Amino acid sequence: MHLIKGSMKTGAVLVLMAFVSVGVELACAWRPPFRGQERASVCPEVPEGVFGICAEMCSGDRSCPRGMKCCSNGCGHVCKYPVP
Template sequence: MDKHWWTICALILAFCALAHFDTVLSARALKPGVCPRRRLGYGRCAEFCSNDSDCPDKEKCCSNGCGHECMAPYVVKPGGCPLPETTPMCAEYCYHDGQCPGDQKCCRTTCGHACSEPC
């Protein structure tokens, strides 16, 4: 009977340690920043990631309206945007500053958004 109690206690202890270890790993998998707002409509209906640790570099696992995919986190960089420039094509080259290289910001153009040097 004593052996059974020791076995049960060892199993309970192992289960608690495993649950704690899983919690620590999950907390470490969460990257800083917040997911960008969803665009109008729906994204691809597929699960490309299940948590932030599935994503490269600083990208986060975010909902796209139908599934999940890795996206650059929403970032607001310091500085302002210059007056909108005339662009030959209407396009959304960016949705937030985090998608722009270096110090560039995602700024309004006459017909969409594009990365620009801050003013």
């Protein structure tokens, strides 16, 4: 009987650890994407009625090459040179 109680406690601890692990994974999965530090310059204006590709090619200025910004193209976001 003592052996059964010990293994039940071990099983309960393992199940609890599994739930905590899944909870942490879900919490991380639902975080918004990291936008990074934005650069002080300004993105070029998108002309009215113009739509670029609807794809997220960057996730913030830090995801772009040096000197470029992550800017809207009318639908998605792409790396562009800022307006001087």
